[in-house]
Amino acid sequence: MPRYKRALVKLSGEALMGSRQFGIDPETLNDVARQITQAHDEGIQVAVSVGGGNFWRGATVAETGMDRATADYAGMLGTIMNALALQDALEKAGATVRTQTALPISQVAEPYIRRRAIRHLEKGRVVIFAAGTGNPFMTTDTAGALRAIETDCEILLMAKNGVDGVYDADPAKVPTAKKYDQLTHIEAIQQRLAVMDITALSMCMEHHLPILVFDVAAPDAVFHALRGDRIGTIVTASPEASAAGGS
Template identity: 55%
Template sequence: MTPKYKRVLLKLSGEALMGEQEYGISSHMINMFSRQIVELADLGIEVGVVIGGGNIFRGLSGEEQGIDRVTGDHMGMLATVINALALQNTIEKLGVQTRVQTGLEIPKVAEPFIKRKAQRHLEKGRVVIFGAGTGNPYFTTDTAAALRAMEIDADIVMKGTKVDGIFDKDPAKYADAKKYDTITYSEVIAQGLKVMDTAAISLCMDNDLPILVFDSLVDGNIKKAVFGEVIGTTVVK
């Protein structure tokens, strides 16, 4: 089989790293993601990863605790860096070189995001993990994923979730929820489907960058997505 995509941007949520835990990083989950990413890298597929921080801290929930939104968002960005370093460590133990690049400058921990450097790392077969979101408050890691995908000239944004694609209503609450195989950016926005935030969807729509929403908690699904097997939902023009 030939891979459908040569360069992908994989978006993983911080919550996906928790597994069955209430918070933190599950060794089982991070190993599962790392093994699949390494498999892709070994096949010559160039992989960039944007990772969330919701398993450690989420800016919006910080507001409920009386934390200023900007401060909370910066705390959330630092949480994503912790996850990025953990993912880097696990992937490198499996024999693939990685680089962590961050939207906030933390030179003793990671490289700052530089488009040309990121592209060069990918060309050399390194997995590039993008931490700290966009480096700006009020922007989610979904928006960071769309932005980084365009900056590295990725073929697609692959967003891993807990459900197998996009449904017309919450499948956890409604048994008759209907799954879409493909849907347009405009339909996602018009129907208010909580796939990615509106800024991320609009960014992809304006630049004709396809989005694949799939269940990342199923082992092997990342490779299936890259090889073009019919899983999840594709958002296109």
């Protein structure tokens, strides 16, 4: 039996690029959709929160002189493009999907309504959340944490691009970097580990929401994460909970 009844996958825009430098890799997109559908078919209620870094990163663009709020709103449109692409791939894989956005765009998606999102999940639909929280200066990590808490998900699954967990240093720069199998929210905050932004991590800690960090490119990683299999790094409220979550 699957471990989780309901889980949210935070899918970064970069996770959809595959080996490309920009945009969406169709093979990667379809593979992620297949894994989500496979887990959903086993009875797991799946929500997905998408980023937009494969098209636009508001904080980076703002460094060139653009107004930060304007840059962030443009980034939200990038997340909507990813959400629509994922919606199409999931439907082709056989799933029933509803996309909800924090910015009204009624021609292509529903507005985000918490109770409606929960009802969709209860009815066996995959729900995709786009446009972050609808507010500038807030990352899609924070949006993922917020939506997971709002929709009563049991875990937040952070699908990273090319990073198979949490390390004490950047493994790309430090070959001797140590990977954690498990740690607590407070340890991640105190050590400033690259789990997610501090706002999102603090929110997860306050609401005792476990986080699993894993590499989306590993074979069937999304499916295994949704099943509760031992992969990546588990971050929980206490060491005891981390041990239980990784068993």
